[in-house]
Amino acid sequence: xxxxxxxxxxxxxxxxxxxxxxxxxxxxxxxxxxxxxxxxxxxxxxxxxxxxxxxxxxxxxxxxxxxxxxxxxxxxxxxxxxxxxxxxxxxxxxxxxxxxxxxxxxxxxxxxx
Amino acid sequence: xxxxxxxxxxxxxxxxxxxxxxxxxxxxxxxxxxxxxxxxxxxxxxxxxxxxxxxxxxxxxxxxxxxxxxxxxxxxxxxxxxxxxxxxxxxxxxxxxxxxxxxxxxxxxxxx
Numbered sequence: 001x002x003x004x005x006x007x008x009x010x011x012x013x014x015x016x017x018x019x020x021x022x023x024x025x026x027x028x029x030x031x032x033x034x035x036x037x038x039x040x041x042x043x044x045x046x047x048x049x050x051x052x053x054x055x056x057x058x059x060x061x062x063x064x065x066x067x068x069x070x071x072x073x074x075x076x077x078x079x080x081x082x083x084x085x086x087x088x089x090x091x092x093x094x095x096x097x098x099x100x101x102x103x104x105x106x107x108x109x110x111x112x113x
Numbered sequence: 114x115x116x117x118x119x120x121x122x123x124x125x126x127x128x129x130x131x132x133x134x135x136x137x138x139x140x141x142x143x144x145x146x147x148x149x150x151x152x153x154x155x156x157x158x159x160x161x162x163x164x165x166x167x168x169x170x171x172x173x174x175x176x177x178x179x180x181x182x183x184x185x186x187x188x189x190x191x192x193x194x195x196x197x198x199x200x201x202x203x204x205x206x207x208x209x210x211x212x213x214x215x216x217x218x219x220x221x222x223x224x225x
Contacts, residue, residue: 004155040217041150041199041217041218041220042215043156043201043215043218044215045214048211048212050211092156097212098143098144098205098206099143100161101146101158101161102146102156102158102213104155104156105155106155107154107155
């Protein structure tokens, strides 16, 4: 069983479109995250949820909206996609926030053309 | 920013050699973690060292932490081609932060 799974793995879309990435974890963790990894491999946190409550919202354009219907799921919706949104987006989860290990999904490579 | 900075950015060695990667950070931390990322894959947790620990081992991995110098090192002994990956350090700030802040990573290539 995959611990943290995200779909889709690849996403190619045109500028201006709206898209969603889904994430599910079956580890029973309380905390889930979205990270963005740019072309230089720099990994930056975007959002963090704890028990469905938003606890971290970094400086991210409000075109990005996370949604957590329950503590096992954290989805990311992106409106009006721009070329600069092209990156790999990783979902992760942990039990105990940043004080314990995080488990990452395999990533979603988003390409905006 | 407490962002970690890994050094070197890239490292190429022969199988069987040891690989050492360093990480420096800026603020007081609760813990420091090391992750591995194989090409095209997600990050995999390797080891977590708490601020009151100085050294930790896991198999062929050895991590040290020097909080006075705000630095950590990851040593991989007897490297294998399968160790080829990018290695990241990540820090959790002291005082209740819920986020891990990642460095830019070291790309390790182990040549057979």
